[in-house]
Amino acid sequence: MRVAIVAAGQTRFGEHPDLGVKELFASALAEMGPGVDWGGVEVAYIGSLSCGQGMQLGNFAPALLDYAALPPVPAVHVENACASGGFALLQAVQAVASGQVRCALAAGVEKMRDLSGERGRYWLGISGDTEYERLAGLTFAGVFGLMADRLLYEGRIRRSDLAAVAVKNHRHGALNPKAHLRREISLEQVLAAPPVASPLGALDCCPTSDGAAAVIVACEEMAWQLTDRPVWVDGWGAASDTLALHSRGSITGLAAVRRAAAAAYAMAGVGPSGVDVAEVHDCFTVAELIALDELGFCPLAEAGFRLEQGAFALGAGGLVVNPSGGLKAKGHPIGATGVAQAVELFAQLQGESGARQVPGAATALAFNMGGSGASATVHIFRKEGG
Amino acid sequence: MGAHITAPMYRRSLPQRLRLEGGRCGACGVTQFPPRAACPRCRGPLEPVRLSGRGQVVAATFITPAGAPPEFAGQARQTGGYWVAIVALAEGPCITAQLTQAAAPGAPVMAVVRRLYEEDGVVRYGFKFAPQGVGDP
Amino acid sequence: MAVGIAAFGRYAPEDGPAPDEDALTMALEAVRALGALPGRVDCLALASMDLPGRRGVQAGLLAGALGLGEVFVCEHTTSARAGTEALLAQWGLLSARGGVGLTVEVAPGHGAAALLLAEGGGLAAIDGFASVCAEDPGLELGVPDYVAACYTRALTQAARCCMDRLGTGPEAYRHLVLNPPVPRLGPVAARAVGCSAQQTVTVAAVPLLGLTQVLPGAAPGERVLLLAYGSGSACDAISLTVGRGARTTGREV
Numbered sequence: 193m194r195v196a197i198v199a200a201g202q203t204r205f206g207e208h209p210d211l212g213v214k215e216l217f218a219s220a221l222a223e224m225g226p227g228v229d230w231g232g233v234e235v236a237y238i239g240s241l242s243c244g245q246g247m248q249l250g251n252f253a254p255a256l257l258d259y260a261a262l263p264p265v266p267a268v269h270v271e272n273a274c275a276s277g278g279f280a281l282l283q284a285v286q287a288v289a290s291g292q293v294r295c296a297l298a299a300g301v302e303k304m305r306d307l308s309g310e311r312g313r314y315w316l317g318i319s320g321d322t323e324y325e326r327l328a329g330l331t332f333a334g335v336f337g338l339m340a341d342r343l344l345y346e347g348r349i350r351r352s353d354l355a356a357v358a359v360k361n362h363r364h365g366a367l368n369p370k371a372h373l374r375r376e377i378s379l380e381q382v383l384a385a386p387p388v389a390s391p392l393g394a395l396d397c398c399p400t401s402d403g404a405a406a407v408i409v410a411c412e413e414m415a416w417q418l419t420d421r422p423v424w425v426d427g428w429g430a431a432s433d434t435l436a437l438h439s440r441g442s443i444t445g446l447a448a449v450r451r452a453a454a455a456a457y458a459m460a461g462v463g464p465s466g467v468d469v470a471e472v473h474d475c476f477t478v479a480e481l482i483a484l485d486e487l488g489f490c491p492l493a494e495a496g497f498r499l500e501q502g503a504f505a506l507g508a509g510g511l512v513v514n515p516s517g518g519l520k521a522k523g524h525p526i527g528a529t530g531v532a533q534a535v536e537l538f539a540q541l542q543g544e545s546g547a548r549q550v551p552g553a554a555t556a557l558a559f560n561m562g563g564s565g566a567s568a569t570v571h572i573f574r575k576e577g578g
Numbered sequence: 579m580g581a582h583i584t585a586p587m588y589r590r591s592l593p594q595r596l597r598l599e600g601g602r603c604g605a606c607g608v609t610q611f612p613p614r615a616a617c618p619r620c621r622g623p624l625e626p627v628r629l630s631g632r633g634q635v636v637a638a639t640f641i642t643p644a645g646a647p648p649e650f651a652g653q654a655r656q657t658g659g660y661w662v663a664i665v666a667l668a669e670g671p672c673i674t675a676q677l678t679q680a681a682a683p684g685a686p687v688m689a690v691v692r693r694l695y696e697e698d699g700v701v702r703y704g705f706k707f708a709p710q711g712v713g714d715p
Numbered sequence: 716m717a718v719g720i721a722a723f724g725r726y727a728p729e730d731g732p733a734p735d736e737d738a739l740t741m742a743l744e745a746v747r748a749l750g751a752l753p754g755r756v757d758c759l760a761l762a763s764m765d766l767p768g769r770r771g772v773q774a775g776l777l778a779g780a781l782g783l784g785e786v787f788v789c790e791h792t793t794s795a796r797a798g799t800e801a802l803l804a805q806w807g808l809l810s811a812r813g814g815v816g817l818t819v820e821v822a823p824g825h826g827a828a829a830l831l832l833a834e835g836g837g838l839a840a841i842d843g844f845a846s847v848c849a850e851d852p853g854l855e856l857g858v859p860d861y862v863a864a865c866y867t868r869a870l871t872q873a874a875r876c877c878m879d880r881l882g883t884g885p886e887a888y889r890h891l892v893l894n895p896p897v898p899r900l901g902p903v904a905a906r907a908v909g910c911s912a913q914q915t916v917t918v919a920a921v922p923l924l925g926l927t928q929v930l931p932g933a934a935p936g937e938r939v940l941l942l943a944y945g946s947g948s949a950c951d952a953i954s955l956t957v958g959r960g961a962r963t964t965g966r967e968v
Contacts, residue, residue, distance in 0.1 A: 329650035
């Protein structure tokens with residue numbers, strides 16, 4: 193059964209000192225615009241890491257529905273670290289595809305900026321391997337720093353290749369009114385930024401953001417009742433990997449991404465070359481470089497040189513990666529990220545992305561990752577008639 | 579903030595943290611560290627085995643105060659930062675731990691027990707890796 | 716067969732211990748330097764002026780870290796002669812009951828020393844000892860002459876008593892090991908005990924760190940007089956005779 197996204201909305205990502213998690217959730221729903229048939233929604237999946245503990249932890253999803261005055265349908269909290277949103281979307285898509293429900297809500301929300309910097313770092317590390325990675329004094333900046341260190345040691349990337357990812361994504365983010373960091377940065381700025389976890393500096397890392405995102409997923413029959421421009425979810429895949437980076441055969445690859453992508457490509461009947469626009473999980477610059485390779489877009493050995501030549505950027509022609517600004521510039525409210533990728537691509541495939549529109553975008557891919565790749569989802573979307 | 583690693587949780591990991599007790603698959607002979615419920619290759623049962631602590635750095639990162647989790651913030655501030663590495667142990671498995679001093683990929687290292695941090699009034703000890711050679715038996 | 720030192724290990728980082736080292740980690744390093752432990756260790760004594768963490772926990776943690784389960788553990792603390800206190804107590808226990816013992820002394824800020832004691836342990840034999848104790852309150856106030864007088868008196872009494880018991884004299888000893896409360900008192904005390912230029916005088920932070928510093932350079936048959944001062948004005952004088960192997964391996968051959 194064909195599945196479509198029929199509506200999508202997200203809050204601005206960034207600082208929302210006056211909005212709590214419930215208000216952020218409701219704001220994302222409001223951003224879908226009027227005319228959403230809430231009576232038709234039969235189930236809700238809401239992704240969140242639930243940072244901070246200063247919020248409703250038990251019965252999290254029903255509490256959000258309650259506040260937003262949605263119908264009292266079954267509601268489930270989905271948690272897979274930074275891939276919570278991607279897995280919430282996957283659950284909604286699979287529920288509709290199975291024929292069990294005709295319409296589902298997938299949402300994600302995170303409230304991170306109520307926390308002090310120190311407590312924020314506490315939460316940023318809880319999805320890694322607690323007993324070894326964390327007890328060695330690592331948060332994810334350190335785990336991705338290890339990947340980057342090894343790639344540099346093997347001579348497979350240059351330091352400037354990492355920086356090029358940040359430069360591109362900030363350029364895109366500057367065009368996105370919903371982005372957390374709306375400013376362009378130079379290669380020199382990235383290289384001169386204060387060190388965090390060598391070789392990664394402050395500008396190789398995504399910010400911590402507040403935000404929420406939501407999409408409505410419907411079966412084909414219902415999709416046509418709700419919109420004349422459905423965005424089809426034609427392929428999906430998900431996978432797990434070892435929790436700790438050190439347990440993997442290679443610390444410079446992301447096997448879960450590769451396996452999730454292979455399943456999604458096969459299901460959609462498309463390959464990497466058929467993708468026009470992609471939202472790729474770039475929590476740290478090195479993640480995007482590795483993902484470009486694992487998703488089949490570009491061998492790692494070429495990625496830096498191609499970025500240097502302007503590839504994967506808006507206006508360059510060819511595949512555009514992270515037109516939203518990615519996690520790097522758009523921001524990373526953990527549970528919201530995976531759903532927000534779908535929100536961006538929904539607009540891209542409807543031709544509604546304004547200054548960030550990828551011309552002629554017909555096929556899109558979203559890749560969302562939990563932790564250092566212990567969980568991953570890949571979704572492939574197609575424009576109607578695309 | 580509640581205990582990140584509770585004292586009982588820490589206690590359960592002492593065979594690994596202080597004695598590097600891993601698991602060796604009786605069926606296929608592959609060594610795991612830390613041990614798992616079963617061999618990931620053949621799902622055979624694991625038998626305890628004490629590892630030598632010798633290994634080689636695979637990758638290393640220097641964590642500044644800006645990148646340190648709160649329980650290590652004191653150490654990071656005091657020393658300006660610390661090195662963390664993935665080390666390939668001589669028996670095969672890789673593990674993440676701090677380095678007592680800078681070491682590049684390929685450097686031979688040896689596990690030593692050090693103070694990691696203190697929480698709930700309980701000092702957490704565990705292995706770190708030091709350059710191989712000096713003082714080794 | 717007499718109980719003697721079968722192996723020793725020593726950990727004394729040149730630049731002093733790192734911030735992440737403490738009594739437990741340095742004790743482990745000293746035991747590691749000692750080499751592989753025998754399959755069974757019956758008693759483990761941890762000695763240190765100060766031990767981190769809650770009292771009474773560290774020796775058990777050390778035993779656990781060494782993989783020793785069925786073992787008698789004890790701690791000797793809050794004394795500068797904690798190491799000889801531990802050594803003599805363990806030596807007595809082993810001499811009475813047999814078995815293998817591990818005595819570890821930590822000098823906070825300096826390092827640690829480990830001695831493996833066993834019947835027939837031939838790196839060094841314990842010939843005998845004598846201990847004295849005096850009523851010298853207020854030493855911690857650091858009045859220089861008073862401290863010097865108390866220290867010298869305790870040492871000469873203990874040394875004389877030990878040598879009398881063994882029928883030896885100062886000339887029988889090639890090595891003297893001291894832990895004076897103030898370093899400059901070392902030579903003063905050595906002269907008071909009757910030592911001359913014939914003897915090497917080793918001044919150490921704690922007694923067993925001094926002993927393990929001397930053993931690698933000592934020749935078989937040479938005698939060591941260990942004079943450990945602490946616990947107010949107590950002094951242990953221990954006479955040892957160096958056996959084969961100490962100079963080269965740190966382990967009994």
